[in-house]
Amino acid sequence: MLNEKVSALLNNQINKELYSAYLYLDFSNYYQEIGLDGYANWYLVQAQEERDHALLMMQYLQNNGEKVTLEAIAKPDKVLDDKLTVLKLGLEHECYVTSLIHTIYDAAYSVRDFRTMQFLDWFVKEQGEEEKNAEDLIKKMELFGDDAKGLYMLNSEMGARVYSAPSLVL
Numbered sequence: 001m002l003n004e005k006v007s008a009l010l011n012n013q014i015n016k017e018l019y020s021a022y023l024y025l026d027f028s029n030y031y032q033e034i035g036l037d038g039y040a041n042w043y044l045v046q047a048q049e050e051r052d053h054a055l056l057m058m059q060y061l062q063n064n065g066e067k068v069t070l071e072a073i074a075k076p077d078k079v080l081d082d083k084l085t086v087l088k089l090g091l092e093h094e095c096y097v098t099s100l101i102h103t104i105y106d107a108a109y110s111v112r113d114f115r116t117m118q119f120l121d122w123f124v125k126e127q128g129e130e131e132k133n134a135e136d137l138i139k140k141m142e143l144f145g146d147d148a149k150g151l152y153m154l155n156s157e158m159g160a161r162v163y164s165a166p167s168l169v170l
């Protein structure tokens with residue numbers, strides 16, 4: 001059994017990860033609509049990763065005898081009206097998720113829950129990578145996105161991203 005607060009925060013995080021998946025599906029749809037199918041692919045893969053994060057948390061709770069409670073997933077509420085702004089919203093969202101992961105880590109640390117801390121280590125690292133990815137997307141769009149050929153190349157690069165299952169095995 002886990003500490004009540006740690007368990008509640010992990011349950012809540014399942015919802016946040018599923019919301020992230022939902023948000024990135026919205027991003028994917030936006031890019032599809034404006035004809036940037038590579039970016040649509042990139043965020044579709046990202047949505048799959050977010051779903052995996054939720055499933056990992058669910059499995060971790062279950063492995064520790066905890067009840068999983070699924071709540072309603074909020075409607076994506078970001079205004080998507082510009083190819084660069086959407087990328088910035090992505091970075092903003094990842095920074096927010098990082099803060100949530102750190103809050104859970106902090107709760108685990110305060111009750112000396114080393115098992116959960118070790119579980120969360122993967123997520124701490126993953127968030128670092130996701131923030132970096134989001135920053136890189138912004139930088140590239142700022143550098144090359146206003147040029148038609150540059151944008152074409154970027155879109156092709158984003159289209160090459162393929163889904164792979166998470167490296168964390170519970």
Ligand code: FEO
Pocket residue numbers: 017020049050053094097130
């Ligand atoms: Fe699951 Fe992008 O954090």
